[in-house]
Amino acid sequence: MSSEGLHVPREKLKAKTLNLHYAISSLIEELEAVDWYRQRADDCDDEELRKILLHNAHEEIEHAAMALEWIRRNDSEFDDQLKEYLFTEGSITGKEEEATGKG
Numbered sequence: 001m002s003s004e005g006l007h008v009p010r011e012k013l014k015a016k017t018l019n020l021h022y023a024i025s026s027l028i029e030e031l032e033a034v035d036w037y038r039q040r041a042d043d044c045d046d047e048e049l050r051k052i053l054l055h056n057a058h059e060e061i062e063h064a065a066m067a068l069e070w071i072r073r074n075d076s077e078f079d080d081q082l083k084e085y086l087f088t089e090g091s092i093t094g095k096e097e098e099a100t101g102k103g
């Protein structure tokens with residue numbers, strides 16, 4: 001259901017907010033699916049089924065990455081933060097201290 005998870009009446013939301021809601025909800029669902037498939041694969045005692053579950057987990061990671069990229073392209077705050085933290089080396093919290101001047 002497309003309106004699940006809305007916290008205010010749909011007609012009060014800007015189109016951008018609604019589209020971001022769809023993308024964020026989809027990202028959450030894809031990440032949950034990755035977690036669920038991996039847990040089931042760990043618990044599964046049938047090798048062929050385990051391979052299918054892991055294959056499905058890999059597909060969900062691709063879907064999550066696509067949703068995240070859409071969010072990045074359509075929300076400048078996500079774009080800024082992802083540029084700040086993704087594909088970096090070293091301390092992640094140190095990066096935040098560096099960015100905010102707090103340490």
Ligand SMILES: [Fe+2]
Nearest residue numbers: 030059060063
């Ligand atoms: Fe998916």
